[in-house]
Amino acid sequence: MEFITQPWAWYVAGPIIALIMFLLFYFGERFGVSSNLETFCSIGGAGKLVDYFKIDWKQNSWNLIFVAGAILGGFISSHWLSPSDIGDAVALNPQTVQDLADIGIINAGATYLPDEIFSIDTMLSLKGFFLLLMAGIMVGFGARWAGGCTSGHAIVGLSNLEIPSLISVIGFFIGGLVMTWFILPLIF
Amino acid sequence: MKYIKFFLVGILFGIVMSKAEIISWYRIYEMFKFQSFHMYGIIGSAVILGMLSMYFFRKKMVKTFEGNEIHVAPKKQGLYRNLLGGILFGLGWALAGACPGPMFVLVGKGVVSILVVIFGATLGAFFYGLFKNKIPH
Numbered sequence: 450m451e452f453i454t455q456p457w458a459w460y461v462a463g464p465i466i467a468l469i470m471f472l473l474f475y476f477g478e479r480f481g482v483s484s485n486l487e488t489f490c491s492i493g494g495a496g497k498l499v500d501y502f503k504i505d506w507k508q509n510s511w512n513l514i515f516v517a518g519a520i521l522g523g524f525i526s527s528h529w530l531s532p533s534d535i536g537d538a539v540a541l542n543p544q545t546v547q548d549l550a551d552i553g554i555i556n557a558g559a560t561y562l563p564d565e566i567f568s569i570d571t572m573l574s575l576k577g578f579f580l581l582l583m584a585g586i587m588v589g590f591g592a593r594w595a596g597g598c599t600s601g602h603a604i605v606g607l608s609n610l611e612i613p614s615l616i617s618v619i620g621f622f623i624g625g626l627v628m629t630w631f632i633l634p635l636i637f
Numbered sequence: 638m639k640y641i642k643f644f645l646v647g648i649l650f651g652i653v654m655s656k657a658e659i660i661s662w663y664r665i666y667e668m669f670k671f672q673s674f675h676m677y678g679i680i681g682s683a684v685i686l687g688m689l690s691m692y693f694f695r696k697k698m699v700k701t702f703e704g705n706e707i708h709v710a711p712k713k714q715g716l717y718r719n720l721l722g723g724i725l726f727g728l729g730w731a732l733a734g735a736c737p738g739p740m741f742v743l744v745g746k747g748v749v750s751i752l753v754v755i756f757g758a759t760l761g762a763f764f765y766g767l768f769k770n771k772i773p774h
Contacts, residue, residue: 453656459675462657463682465649470683471690472646477701479709482737486762493759501766514640515647516741522651523660523745530656539661542672549666561661562734562748572750580732581750585740585757586764587729592737593765594722594772596713599736602723603680606712608687613712613719620723621730622669628731629669 454532456540470604478511481601482519483592485512537561553637565637580636595620654742662734669731717773729761 470480487502488509496503531537541558549557554565564571571577592598595617597606603621606614654660657679668676693699694707701707712719730736733754735743740758743751 456658457653457656459657459678460682462653462659463679464686465653466679466683467686467690469646469650469653470687473643474690474694474707474709475699475702476642476646477703477705478643482741483758483762486737486759487766489759490763490766495763495766499763499766501769502763511640511643514643515650518644518647518649519651519654519738519741520647520745521644522648522653523655523742524651524747525648525745526652526655526742527746530652539658539663541663542667545663545667545670545672548670548672549663558663561658561663561746562743563662566662566734567748567750569749572753577750578753581753582757582760584729584733585754585759586761587725588733588735588737588740588754589729589758589761589763590765591722591724591726591729591761592758593762594774595719595726596722598726598738599680599730600738602712604683604687605709607684609691609709609711610688611712613714616716616719617712617723617726620720621727623720624724624727624729625665625669625731626727627724628728629666632728633666633731 451532454530456532466604467608470600470608473515476511479601480605481512481597482516483589483598483601484509485516486589487593488513552634591624650738651742651745654739655746660735660739660742660746665731665734713774715774721773729758 491506
């Protein structure tokens with residue numbers, strides 16, 4: 450069991466992600482998580498306000514089921530597949546830990562997520578709530594504008610050698626680099 | 638019953654996202670800082686193997702389980718759509734440290750605050766539908 454409970458290396462994870470993409474095609478569908486966000490809007494009745502959401506969302510049911518599985522997978526991992534010795538610790542480059550301490554995020558790597566962004570106390574503060582909400586809005590708006598997220602563009606689109614996906618992934622990196630190098634240091 | 642296979646693949650997805658620490662905010666931060674090979678190795682190896690899958694699909698060597706040919710519909714063209722949408726997505730990705738898939742996996746991990754991010758992402762998708770005709774594609 451130990452090789453399962455220890456953190457998985459990139460050369461294990463990458464091929465499994467490729468397998469997931471393959472299986473979804475084999476099952477007649479296409480890997481892409483962010484389209485579920487539009488399905489949520491349709492289920493929530495957004496079609497009454499905007500024609501764009503007037504779709505038969507039931508044809509996307511498989512993807513909602515996929516997401517439900519992903520939630521259960523996260524639950525299974527954290528409850529039964531966590532290593533007993535290191536728990537949730539993430540082995541980071543010491544330079545990363547130092548860089549984060551310099552911008553106000555302490556104990557980097559002690560758990561999966563920084564308390565400075567994700568703790569309940571942070572969420573209940575005005576600034577913390579606003580940051581979480583804004584991050585979500587940018588991800589949701591951006592993904593639908595670009596027509597896909599990391600799964601649809603970076604994995605499926607790049608695999609299929611598509612120029613729109615290459616442009617989108619370049620965009621993902623421009624945005625990510627600007628946030629990481631220039632905006633995050635100003636936030637905390 | 639026809640949905641159970643998607644549920645099982647979803648579970649595998651959730652486990653690999655968790656166990657390879659892809660759902661960790663720090664892994665996304667260090668990727669954008671170029672301080673670790675981890676995420677590049679994951680995406681790179683997935684894409685290389687993905688290209689192989691696409692080759693099998695194109696050559697019709699692999700069909701769906703129902704025997705249909707697999708056509709991968711091309712993504713929509715448009716410089717503004719892909720570049721500007723991509724940049725906005727990237728800003729959010731680096732702040733949340735999670736793209737849409739990992740957000741849901743974090744729910745299973747019991748991270749309450751990620752629900753605010755998911756709510757925001759749904760709101761973002763709604764705003765896109767609302768302003769779709771007013772922004773460049």
